[in-house]
Amino acid sequence: MNIQIINGPNLNLLGKREKSIYGNLSFEEYLISLREEFSHLNIDYFQSNIEGKLIDKIQEADITHDYILLNAGGYTHTSIALTDAVAAIKTPVFEIHISNIYNREEFRQKSLLSRNCKAIVCGLGLDSYKAALINL
Numbered sequence: 001m002n003i004q005i006i007n008g009p010n011l012n013l014l015g016k017r018e019k020s021i022y023g024n025l026s027f028e029e030y031l032i033s034l035r036e037e038f039s040h041l042n043i044d045y046f047q048s049n050i051e052g053k054l055i056d057k058i059q060e061a062d063i064t065h066d067y068i069l070l071n072a073g074g075y076t077h078t079s080i081a082l083t084d085a086v087a088a089i090k091t092p093v094f095e096i097h098i099s100n101i102y103n104r105e106e107f108r109q110k111s112l113l114s115r116n117c118k119a120i121v122c123g124l125g126l127d128s129y130k131a132a133l134i135n136l
Contacts, residue, residue, distance in 0.1 A: 001040075001136070004061035005031075005129065007047040008054055008073035014098075014126075021099050023125055030126045038133050051075060055085045062089035069132050071096040076111045086116040094132040097122035 007027060010017065015026035027047065035043050044065070046057045054072065061068050070093050075082050086093050093116065100123030101108045114120055119135070121128045 001067070002042045002065040003044065003067050003069065003133065003136075004057070004065040005043060005045045005069045005071075006054060006057050006061070007045075007071045008075050009049040011071060011073055012047050012049065023098070025126060027126070030129075034129060034133070037130070041133065043133075051079060051081060055081060058082070058085045058089060058093075062091045065091060067091065067136055068093045069096050069129055070094065070113070070117075071098070071129075072113060076101070076113055077107055079112060083112040083116060086113055092118040094118055095120045095122075096128050096132060098125055098128055099123060 011027060014022050015024055015029065031045055048054050048057070054075070058068065058070070068091055070086070072079065072082055076095070076097070095111065095113050095117040101111065103123070111120070119132070121132045124131055
């Protein structure tokens, strides 16, 4: 089974930014343990701070992958274009958040993506990705 993880803006700074919210590990460090634990899955990873590149990757993954785990970062709350991209594909998308977005600032509590996603996993730290993989 082919899984595409797509991380959006500022997630390249995991392990460096707001450690009390996002933890001490970079995503690349976490990805090593994820791939070890889920060795029966082919897990690909992509990160970009650029909305259009995220949309291109979603469309590409629709052809090449069985599931997408999407952490759109701040675009979760603002991007109609990403929402439209998720709505346009057939591959199931899990919306991922490291923090509990419903326990944060009011503007973070609304996701434009959710209505087009198979599920939302949030608030488990980096293990939000693991929880999604367990439930594929």
